[in-house]
Structure formats: structure tokens, C-alpha cells
Amino acid sequence: MANAEIETPASGSCALLIIDMITDLDFPGGxxxxxxxxxxxxxxxxxxxxCREVGVPIVYVNDNFGQWHSERSRLVDLSQGTxxxxxxxxxxxxxxxxxxxKPQFSGFYATNLAVLLPKLGARRLIVTGISADICILFTAADAHMREYDLWVPSDCVASxxxxxxxxxxxxxxNSMKAETSSTAELDVGQWMESAR
Incomplete structure (x- = not known):
């Protein structure tokens, strides 16, 4: 992660979270x-x-799948042939x-996400990934408790x-005031503008 230093604040105070998409899908129902x-x-x-085009930082938040010595390249490698x-x-x-x-369902639980996002200047999160009814839901709940504005695009989550x-x-x-419009109905620029 040589070039991932924080040089400029998040554009529009937004960050994109991609949750658990580095996966082998090698689990029951996967x-x-x-x-x-x-x-x-x-x-x-x-x-x-x-998001890249408009300067919104991208943060992968990924389960370690029990690989306690893991880091991102190893998780990517583990998906090959699966x-x-x-x-x-x-x-x-x-x-x-x-x-x-992350070791558990929420991206905030026992991770450095709660430290990273303020350093990025992010107050608004776009939450994407799998599974909508577990890890996305738990991450969104923790983000809501921390008073982040949320957009969970309906076409960018699955379970x-x-x-x-x-x-x-x-x-x-209904409970977290999250925007759930799809990316066909709302784009990043509109989401950023809605904060003003």
C-alpha cells in the first residue's frame, strides 16, 4: 500500500466502502x-x-475468512480458482x-475504520458489497450511530x-435514514451535491 497515504481530503466528504467483495464465495450458498x-x-x-474520477476515496473492508495472518494480496490470491x-x-x-x-460482521468492529474515515475527512459513506442482510446492515448501523450520512445503492448490494x-x-x-436509490437513479455527483 505504498501510495495509499492520505494526501487530500475526501471529495465531498464522501468515501466509498466496498465490503467483503474480495471473496472466494466458497461457503454454503455462495x-x-x-x-x-x-x-x-x-x-x-x-x-x-x-468515485475515482471525482476524488472520492475507496476503502475496501473485508472479512479475513479466518486467515489471521492475512493481508489484501493474500486474500486476492486465495480467490484464484474459486x-x-x-x-x-x-x-x-x-x-x-x-x-x-475485519474479523466480524461490522466494518467498524475491532478495525481501524473508525480512525481512518475521519483522517480522510469523510462524513458521508457509500456502502456497497455483501451480504446486505448481515455485514452491510451491521456496518451501516455502526456508521449511523457515528452520525455518518449513508447511501446504500440497492444495485450495489446482494445477499x-x-x-x-x-x-x-x-x-x-427507515431506521438509519439511509438513501437506497440505485446508481441508475442517483449518481455520485448528485449524492455529493445533496450534502450542501
Whole structure:
């Protein structure tokens, strides 16, 4: 992570979180999730490109899958030859992206995310990834308690069950005041402007 020093504050006080997308999908139900995860990955990839263009920092927040000696390159390598390989190849981090390894569901639990985001100057988070009904929901709840504004684009999250994805999005919208419009309905520029 040689070039991932914090040189300029987050554009629009925003940061993009990509949660658990560096995955082998090698868990019960993982292969069945592949079509919805692939759709979310395509949308996340487009959103990530737009965030780069406007200076929004990208922060990967990823489960360690029990690999306690792991770091990002090892997690990327572990996906090779697995059901998640194409997803990881599409979304693997760039050298100047930030990477936070989490041991549990929330991106804030026992990680340095709570320290990193203020250093980036981020007060508004775009939360994407898997699974909507567990890790996205728990991360969003912790972010809400820390008074971050949230956008959880509905096309950039997935879980094993579409109904549970909708349920999680409803909770985030109604209980956490999260914006849940898809990236087709709202773009990064509009999200940044809405803070003013």
C-alpha cells in the first residue's frame, strides 16, 4: 500500500466502502449467490470508476475468512480458482485504495475504520458489497450511530435471498435514514451535491 497515504481530503466528504467483495464465495450458498453478486459487482465497478474520477476515496473492508495472518494480496490470491475469482479480478483494489480487514460482521468492529474515515475527512459513506442482510446492515448501523450520512445503492448490494436484501434495505432506509436509490437513479455527483 505504498501510495495509499492520505494526501487530500475526501471529495465531498464522501468515501466509498466496498465490503467483503474480495471473496472466494466458497461457503454454503455462495455459489448460488454468484449471479446476484456478479450483478452487484458490475454496478460497484461502475460506481468505483466514477468515485475515482471525482476524488472520492475507496476503502475496501473485508472479512479475513479466518486467515489471521492475512493481508489484501493474500486474500486476492486465495480467490484464484474459486467461484469468486471473476468477481475479485474485476474488483481487486488498486495500489492507492485503502484496505481494512475485519474479523466480524461490522466494518467498524475491532478495525481501524473508525480512525481512518475521519483522517480522510469523510462524513458521508457509500456502502456497497455483501451480504446486505448481515455485514452491510451491521456496518451501516455502526456508521449511523457515528452520525455518518449513508447511501446504500440497492444495485450495489446482494445477499443469498432477494427478500432479505429488500428487508435489509428497508431497515437501513427507515431506521438509519439511509438513501437506497440505485446508481441508475442517483449518481455520485448528485449524492455529493445533496450534502450542501
Amino acid at each position: 455459489v448460488e449467490m454468484l449471479p446476484v453478486v456478479a450483478r452487484a459487482a458490475n454496478a460497484i465497478d461502475r460506481l468505483r470508476t466514477k 467461484p469468486g475469482e471473476e468477481i475479485v479480478d474485476r474488483l481487486k483494489p488498486h495500489d492507492d485504495d485503502f484496505f481494512v480487514i 443469498q435471498d432477494e427478500q432479505r436484501t429488500r428487508w435489509a434495505l428497508d431497515i437501513m432506509a
